[in-house]
Amino acid sequence: MSPILIPPRFGWYLCTFHIGRMYFLCVNILILLVATLYFYLSAGRYTHNVASYPLPDKSLLTEPYPCINMNGDLAICHKGQCNGKWKPPRTKHCSICGLCRLEFDHHCPWVGNCVTLSKLKAFITFLFLVPSTFLVAVLPVAQILVKHIILALHVSKRDPWAAKTWWDWPGSWILCAGPFGRWIVGAILGFRLLSQNREQSQSPQLGYLIEQPHLRVVITAGFALLLSVFAFGLGIVSTRKVFQGVTTLEILRPSRSQSVDRHDLVCIPQTATNEVFVAPLLPKERMYDLGNDCNWKLFQLRPFFLTPSPRSYTWPKLNPIMVQRIREMQNNHRN
Ligand SMILES: [Zn+2]
């Protein structure tokens, strides 16, 4: 064997054996991680982060806290099985799960469970892992799939039946999601024409699903692409909310400029006189925003997987700028 032949052979060996195996392993690990996170997010629908702390005596509270009315009262839930249980700050009664959830963010219909701040790290990881897995899985065949779509469009446009039924029909511009849908239906027709020709001339071989134009492969990849784009977008939005120190629920509440929401009142207890001073949030103020850096640091410090709830309730830290503003209001009110 001539030494000059060794590098190409070695290269072939690396590509087809080692890298091929590594790629296969990588894709499978990613799919396994996505599946594990999905099951973790779906688990514990009736057990995780359920609000079950006794109602505190408000006269013993000394630090500023969120309240529901001008008397500084704490929220209580009478819905479902909660039956008068205390509803700590940032808790929401999920009507789908039928219980009060601590640190509620939103109920995710895709995982059939509530997403809470304790599960948010896993949720955001899941949202970014889905498009990453899709990219790694589809990248080696992406070029072939695009070629097949172009070929299908080409065949469809040149076929007299497809041209008469679809391309030349004015309704094709509006029937399926406008001009974009016109191309999708056109490509589907092209794949049908290609499959009719293929069945007459070819027999299935190993890898034929990818090497030959197949509509089901393109539809599967297209569906996975849509899901990945959706997950990626949601991941970006969720990460932004982490930086802002808000939950989805807090963002979706009606604008405070229109009406004062009962969740947006802050009470400052006065231990000496046993009185309370209650003030509403300003329209763009965020109750739990501790500043971008601090919000992100607190998020990072949270464990990835759920840990048992502590026996005693830990009150969430309130926006220090907001507390300062309300204290100044209180001082002005006294004077
Ligand atoms: Zn409840």
Ligand SMILES: [Zn+2]
């Ligand atoms: Zn729920």
